Amino acid sequence: MPKADPSPPRPVGAISDFGIDTTVRTTRQAGQDYVARLRGGELGSLPAVLGLIALVAVFWLLSDSFLTLDNTANLLAQGAGKMIIAMGLVFVLLLGEIDLSAGTASGVCAAVMAMHYVKAGNLLGGMGTTVFAVFAAGLLLAALLAIIMRIWAGAALSLLAVVIAAVGVPANAWYSAWVEMLLAVCVGAAIGCLSGFLVSKIGMPSFVVTLALFIAWQGVILQLIGEGGVFGIGGQHVLFDVANGSLSVNASWALFLIAAGGYAAVVLGEHRMRLRRGLVTAPTPVVFGKVGTVAVLGALATLALTQNRSPNPDLVTIEGVPYVVPIVLALLAAGSYVLNRTRYGRHIYAVGGNAEAAKRAGINVSKIRASVFVVSSAVAAVGAIVYSSKVGSVDPQAGGLNTLLFAVGAAVIGGTSLFGGRGKISHAVIGGLVLAVVENGLGLLHQPAAVVNIITGLVLLLAATVDALSRRRSATVGG
Amino acid sequence: MSEPILRLTGVNKSFGPVHVLHDVDFAVWPGEVTALVGDNGAGKSTLVKSVAGIHTADSGLIEFRGKPVTVHSPRDAADLGIEVVYQDLALADNLDIVQNMFLGRERGTPWLLDEASMEQAARETLASLSVRTVKSVRTPVSALSGGQRQTVAIAKAVLWDSNVVLLDEPTAALGVAQTRQVLDLVRRLAEQGIGVVLISHNMADVFEVADRIAVLYLGRMVAEVPTDEVTHSQVVELITAGRSGDLGLARPESAAI
């Protein structure tokens, strides 16, 4: 940008005219501001956090086995797959769009990954010539569309999928499981290129495009796996460990140090810089309080999860933080960084808040709109890896049933608005935890699926109501 | 006066069957305030958007500093140093003041925005506009009043080192004091050599700050005259009837001669 300097020479005295603009607030003021924001309808993830605490308390009272270490670790692994899909969906929801196909698209990724493993890297043999040709052509088409839209990452990943599919990887090499997981993510990105193109370039409503694709991908999964078939992946220890394995005790503490230390370094560093340069920032006690809370809670969780949680502690030892925790934390950090610190993230919020304003600011709205589908599908593929690993197999129902609705529900329950413009990656994590607790807790109480579904639906309805009401509220407060 | 910094010749614009701009000629001189007036629906905003790259004119020539240019996107306009304050403001409600002011032209690298420098620049610009009522530059725009939003939209336009600033009814939502500030600002911008276009329905404001007045009537440019050569009532007549004495559209009889 050549013209980045504030143009008119500023009268020196004018700064004081801006006297009400305060950069440093006291803790009291910050508290008052927070209450004012809540009253204005900006609830964020507060309802979800309160709901989570309440749910945990209720299940703890009703079931002895709920708050056990074993069940807690299990709950995290159970919920992680949908939670991760929800994290990708936040990008789509931020634009006020919806990706109904994220669930079954993730199932396609899981099926391709599992077939690659089961058929020892020979997708051509596994699919048959015709299907393989269609599969490869689809990937190439996705790459082409991505190039047309100038979404280079999408194009690169789609082409990489073609390469992996064509080359074939020896089944028992130490790296083959990693290649399989990479293939899943690449296929996810390619799927996102297709839906993104249809939504943003052809201009169909995302609801219709992704509803059609939702059904189509279900057919693709069935084609790949076959009626009544199932691909077992539990025999591959890397694929199996993703959702079932844990870090060693030492690695668990290392993770805690890296995660909590990194968080503290980023937050405190930023705060110091803002104070020094006289910029708007939260009061210092609040910042320290936040960092301290994260550190203490993280330490407690690590301490708990590094105990032996085996049901038969004398026979086997199960200890350490489950792998899904660092996976979710890494995606959380990456997603928050992209949304908050990069130009791309800023433009996503802008397009979601006011697409016309974004267009007038010179933002390529249609590219942003297409790209979020690529992100969503690629992240959904990561979710697919996790949930497939949890059950140790991929069947024709993979990613079907309630997967998508739970993922959307997680994002919305966490506080992401369905109307676009408002949301964070962390909302998907909190909302995902709420749903995982509901599912797991009701299961422990031996409630039938009917009750689980009804209660989950009601929780989601409640969250959507909060979203709609707070939106109405902020519309009336902000004139 | 030298040459216009921006000149439109024979610009036409239709939306489907609706022909909004008919062979419009319009010029903006550096260091001058040109008022663009006309009744509701005359095509003022459409003209501004054609210059801003939101709409592309169907035909006609746009010259910048004497050279023909194409303005097909807001980026093209920004690259020429053309800034616009839109009538409908074009702010993203969910972003804060700083984020809105730098939207599309964020400082820093694509992978790491320079929030600190953006915040400081935004605060300085707002200070120069004497915005007393905003609590913090990190307030989301959704929490601002109509007048505060308007000030942010104006600040967004003057933040950049621009050559031409077009303001589409910038005082419509403002109180007395803030209107005063905006009018002063309009003059100040012109004194810095910027070509300023002010769209307004308020004749008193127009006569106070404008050097020239251009009148659009049903999509036709009927007069472009120095302010001191016309009276209030002549301009009103031009706006409502398209002509006033010798000015404006020719009478049907005289056109026949």
Ligand SMILES: Nc1ncnc2c1ncn2[C@@H]1O[C@H](COP(=O)(O)OP(=O)(O)OP(=O)(O)O)[C@@H](O)[C@H]1O
């Ligand atoms: N995007 C559009 N599609 C179709 N017609 C449009 C569009 N934008 C403007 N018009 C029409 O063009 C004409 C001129 O509109 P414009 O907004 O330029 O008027 P204006 O002079 O700015 O009026 P006002 O003083 O009310 O702001 C109107 O008849 C309007 O209906």
Ligand SMILES: [Mg+2]
């Ligand atoms: Mg207008």
